[in-house]
Amino acid sequence: MSYFVYILSNPARTVLYIGVTNDLERRLHEHGQGLGDAGKFTGRYQCNLLVYFEISPDAVQAIAREKQLKNWSRTKKEWLVGTLNPRWEPIDPRTWQG
Incomplete structure (x- = not known):
């Protein structure tokens, strides 16, 4: 299983949020819906644009x-x-060519 370390930003690119997950698409959806503790921060600051991610082979490293x-x-x-x-364009992980 792969893990993702990712950075989200807001439309003005003034706020950065760093997170980790084993399912990037699901986690982006959760951020967009304001779910979970992180959703409180990302929702408050409209921080829902994926601008960076990297893949890690295991949870400990991520x-x-x-x-x-x-x-x-x-x-x-x-x-x-x-x-x-x-x-700094929003990244769609399903179509990202890197």
Whole structure:
């Protein structure tokens, strides 16, 4: 099973949310519907655009990476997003060509 570390942003690209999941499409739907504790944050800040994700082979590595990214500066997070998605366009994981 694969795990995903992902970054969401709002339409103005002023807020970043970092999360981890084993089902990216389901989790994006949950964020969009404001479900769960994370949905409170992402709903409040309209943070539902996927701008970055990476795949991890197991949960332990994914959680460690999530914690690492959460400790990064905003500038470093912006750099990371730019490496995969230079225009910060919303990513549809079903059609993403990378």
